Structure formats: structure tokens, C-alpha cells
Amino acid sequence: MILEWVSYIVFYLLAAVFSVFLAYCLYVHHVHQKYDHIPGPPRDSFLLGHVPTFARAMKSDSLIHDLFVQWGEEYGPVFRMNSFHQTMIAVHCPEATKTILMSPKYLKDPFVYKRLFNLFGKRFMGNGLVTAADHDVWYRQRRIMDPAFSSTYLRGLMGTFNEMSERLMDHLEEIANTKTPTIMHDLVNCVTLDVICKVSLFFPLIQKEDSNNTTARIKVTPTYFLCINKSPQTSINWSNVTKKSGMSYISFDSKFLFFASEEEKVNSAKDHEQMLDNFVTFFIAGQETTANQLSFAIMELGRHPEIYKRAKAEVDEILGTKRDISYEDLGKFTYLSQVLKETLRLYPTAPGTNRWLHEDMVINGLKIPGGCSVAFSAYVSQRMEKNFKDPLKFDPERFDVNAPKPYYCYYPFALGPRTCLGQVFSQMEAKVVLAKLLQRFEFSLVPGQSFDIKDTGTLRPKSGMICYIKHCS
Numbered sequence: 364m365i366l367e368w369v370s371y372i373v374f375y376l377l378a379a380v381f382s383v384f385l386a387y388c389l390y391v392h393h394v395h396q397k398y399d400h401i402p403g404p405p406r407d408s409f410l411l412g413h414v415p416t417f418a419r420a421m422k423s424d425s426l427i428h429d430l431f432v433q434w435g436e437e438y439g440p441v442f443r444m445n446s447f448h449q450t451m452i453a454v455h456c457p458e459a460t461k462t463i464l465m466s467p468k469y470l471k472d473p474f475v476y477k478r479l480f481n482l483f484g485k486r487f488m489g490n491g492l493v494t495a496a497d498h499d500v501w502y503r504q505r506r507i508m509d510p511a512f513s514s515t516y517l518r519g520l521m522g523t524f525n526e527m528s529e530r531l532m533d534h535l536e537e538i539a540n541t542k543t544p545t546i547m548h549d550l551v552n553c554v555t556l557d558v559i560c561k562v563s564l565f566f567p568l569i570q571k572e573d574s575n576n577t578t579a580r581i582k583v584t585p586t587y588f589l590c591i592n593k594s595p596q597t598s599i600n601w602s603n604v605t606k607k608s609g610m611s612y613i614s615f616d617s618k619f620l621f622f623a624s625e626e627e628k629v630n631s632a633k634d635h636e637q638m639l640d641n642f643v644t645f646f647i648a649g650q651e652t653t654a655n656q657l658s659f660a661i662m663e664l665g666r667h668p669e670i671y672k673r674a675k676a677e678v679d680e681i682l683g684t685k686r687d688i689s690y691e692d693l694g695k696f697t698y699l700s701q702v703l704k705e706t707l708r709l710y711p712t713a714p715g716t717n718r719w720l721h722e723d724m725v726i727n728g729l730k731i732p733g734g735c736s737v738a739f740s741a742y743v744s745q746r747m748e749k750n751f752k753d754p755l756k757f758d759p760e761r762f763d764v765n766a767p768k769p770y771y772c773y774y775p776f777a778l779g780p781r782t783c784l785g786q787v788f789s790q791m792e793a794k795v796v797l798a799k800l801l802q803r804f805e806f807s808l809v810p811g812q813s814f815d816i817k818d819t820g821t822l823r824p825k826s827g828m829i830c831y832i833k834h835c836s
């Protein structure tokens with residue numbers, strides 16, 4: 364009798380599982396039918412879609428973005444990718460890029476960005492500025508943050524950019540002419556970290572390794588970035604700082620400080636969380652991206668002596684032996700700006716963005732049914748022959764004032780309302796670091812190192828750019 368009951372239960376359970384599986388398969392089939400008129404690479408399997416191809420590409424240590432470039436050339440500017448029941452449409456047509464990215468009505472794809480909400484099961488970027496998919500949640504934060512990136516405020520940061528770059532110069536001074544190979548990526552990383560710490564926390568947290576271990580450090584915990592100041596700078600009068608800056612601060616404990624504008628008072632746990640999300644967001648979005656750009660710029664200057672020479676000549680002409688770079692000087696670095704723009708063309712350190720297409724749209728003559736994710740890859744768009752002739756050639760002349768302006772095919776900082784908030788900040792910082800480096804030192808790349816790209820969410824040079832440093836002759 365019991366056996367009979369058990370076999371009934373097992374039977375009905377199996378039937379239920381089978382029905383759910385069948386329903387899911389039918390749904391996947393329906394999704395395929397809806398989007399299969401859009402060209403795309405063959406799926407590896409009905410259920411997994413292209414997931415095995417992505418997994419193989421990642422395992423083989425090759426760059427997944429190069430596969431997307433290849434698909435872009437093969438299947439055209441609009442192509443389809445599947446993963447289980449989800450479809451993602453890659454779009455590289457300037458008109459559609461303009462329509463979608465420039466409009467506030469196409470929101471970020473919540474399914475894509477929710478992957479950054481948590482990391483290893485712990486809150487990561489949460490609902491911060493980069494990841495907030497809800498328009499109101501994002502808009503409220505952007506309105507608060509915008510003034511901190513106004514030209515008046517940024518002009519006031521020149522002192523910080525100079526001061527933090529000087530630390531790098533001091534370090535290079537010590538090792539110059541010693542023939543010690545130096546990993547430039549680590550050094551520029553310290554500068555951008557110093558800068559972001561100083562501007563967000565009003566004192567520099569990262570200092571050179573010191574054996575006494577008394578300097579302040581940043582420690583990444585799985586939960587949050589905690590700022591641990593091992594030797595608290597008690598001379599800082601925080602109430603003065605807050606009065607001057609118009610910010611209030613909340614101290615979680617004696618070591619961990621957090622700032623907010625008066626407008627963003629921490630009234631509830633939710634606001635509290637929001638501030639922490641932005642704290643993490645600024646460390647991720649505002650630090651690595653610029654450091655990686657600087658490393659790639661050093662790499663390309665090292666590989667192109669004639670471009671290096673011209674950039675250095677410009678810096679020498681504008682700065683001479685002057686130590687501090689002014690805001691006005693930055694505007695004069697025309698060629699250096701071209702070098703930095705071309706660096707982000709070949710190496711967009713934040714390679715793309717996604718939007719949710721909620722309604723049907725015709726792109727490049729193809730009907731795209733609403734209800735899917737649309738991917739815009741700056742990496743692909745900026746490496747397509749039809750957008751940039753001889754795309755793999757590093758050529759700052761593409762950004763000469765007389766050259767034709769790229770039409771919605773160059774977007775290393777994304778475009779439209781969700782464009783990078785720190786664009787100007789980052790390029791001011793990058794110019795100061797690079798100009799000082801060119802002014803004071805000669806660098807050459809250690810032979811035999813790889814020029815491959817490493818994808819860690821942001822793109823960076825795999826080898827870390829190992830250089831020999833000399834004083835300028």
C-alpha cells in the first residue's frame with residue numbers, strides 16, 4: 364500500500380517536473396521564433412544558446428570582445444545572442460545608437476546590472492549611480508552628484524591632481540636610471556586611488572608601501588570598502604572641512620568616515636545603503652578606468668617613438684620646467700588629448716553599456732521586437748573598419764581638429780543621460796599624470812612583454828606595462 368502511494372507521488376512529481384521543463388522549452392522556442400530573423404552566430408545548443416561559446420572564449424584566455432568584433436564583421440551591425448530564454452541584441456548602427464542612448468526613455472537593463480548589485484552574495488555596487496536601473500532612483504542621485512563635477516569644482520581639483528602625481532614623480536625619481544624594471548600599471552593605479560580617496564575622503568589613503576605599516580590603507584572586504592586609517596590624521600578638523608565643503612559627515616567608527624551633501628541626509632537605513640553603494644561605485648568607476656587608460660597610453664607611446672616624441676615636444680613647449688600644471692595649461696595640450704582619445708578608442712577601459720528595449724523598433728531595416736536587452740559595445744564599434752579606417756592602427760591624427768568627427772560610433776564614456784559623470788574629471792587627471800611623466804622622465808618598454816588586453820570587468824594591459832625609467836637627457 365505504502366509502496367503504491369510512493370510510486371504515485373514519484374510519478375506525479377516526475378510528471379510535474381517534466382511539464383515545467385516542457386513549458387520552459389516551449390517558452391525558449393517561442394523566444395527563438397521571435398528573434399531568429401535577426402542574424403547571429405549559430406547557437407551551441409537549444410537551451411544554452413551561446414553560453415558554451417562564451418565559456419570557451421573565457422577559458423582560452425582570449426578576449427571575449429574580440430569575438431564580438433568578429434561577429435560584428437560577419438553578421439553585420441545588428442546581431443543576436445542567446446543565453447537560455449534571454450536574447451541580447453548587439454547594435455552598432457550610429458542612428459540606433461543615437462536614438463537609444465541619447466533618450467532617457469530607454470533604461471538600463473535591470474537583468475544585466477543586477478549582476479553588479481551583489482558580488483559573492485554580498486552587496487557590491489547595489490543601487491549606486493552606475494547600476495541603478497530605476498529612473499527615479501538614478502535621477503535623484505545624479506542631481507545630487509552633478510554639482511561635484513561642475514567645471515568650477517573640477518578647476519579646484521587641480522591642486523589634488525598635481526599633488527598626487529608628484530608622489531608618482533618622487534617614486535620614479537628614486538628608481539630612474541637604476542635599470543630596475545617598473546610595473547607602470549601599479550604606479551598609476553596608486554595615483555588614481557590617491558586622487559579618488561582625497562576627493563571623496565579629503566585625505567589621501569594610499570601611500571607608498573612603508574615598512575612601519577603606519578600609513579593609511581584601503582582594505583576591500585567582501586561587504587564594503589572600508590577605509591582604514593592606521594595613523595589617523597588627528598590634525599584634520601572635520602567640522603571645518605564639512606563647513607567649507609557644505610557636506611555633512613557620518614562617522615561609523617573612529618576609522619571610517621563617510622560624506623554626504625546636506626541634501627542627502629541619512630535618515631533611513633535605505634539612504635544609508637544608497638550612500639555606501641555610491642561610495643563603492645566611485646571607487647570602482649572612478650579609479651580603475653583612468654589608471655587603465657594611462658597604462659594603455661604608456662604602452663602605445665612606448666610602441667610609437669614618433670608619437671611619443673611629438674607628445675613630449677608639446678608638453679615641453681607648454682610646461683618648460685614648470686612644476687605645477689594649471690587648469691589653463693590643460694586646454695593647451697592638444698596633441699596629448701588626441702593621444703588620450705585614441706587610447707580610449709582602441710582600449711575603451713569600460714567597454715560597453717546595455718539598455719532594455721521595451722517596445723518594438725526597426726534597426727537597420729530589421730524589426731526588433733520589444734522585451735530584450737540591447738548591447739552597445741564601444742570596443743566593437745571603435746574597432747570596426749567601416750567606422751575607423753585601419754582600426755588597429757594607433758593614430759592620434761583621427762582626433763585632429765580638422766578630421767571628420769566620429770558620428771555615434773565613438774563612445775568610451777557612453778552617451779546621453781547615463782554618460783559617465785567623471786569624464787572631464789578623469790581626462791584632467793590623466794593629462795596631469797601623463798604630462799608630468801613626459802616632462803620629467805623617459806620611459807621605454809621592457810622587450811618581450813605581451814601587449815594583450817586583460818578583461819577584469821574593465822580592460823587593462825595584461826603585462827602591467829613593464830618599463831625602464833630614465834631621467835630626461
Ligand code: HEM
Pocket residue numbers: 492493505644645648649650652653656707711712713714715716717775776777780781782783784785786788789
Ligand atoms: C577613463 C576613465 C573613465 C571611463 C572610460 C569611464 C567610462 C564610463 C562608462 C562607459 C560609463 C557608463 C557605464 C554603463 O553604462 O554601464 C560610466 C559611468 C559612470 N562613471 Fe565613468 N569612466 C571613467 C572615469 C570615471 C571617473 C574618474 C569617475 C568618478 C570620479 C566616473 C564616474 C562614473 C559614474 C558615477 C558613472 C554612472 C553615471 C550615471 O549612470 O549617471 N567615471 N563611465
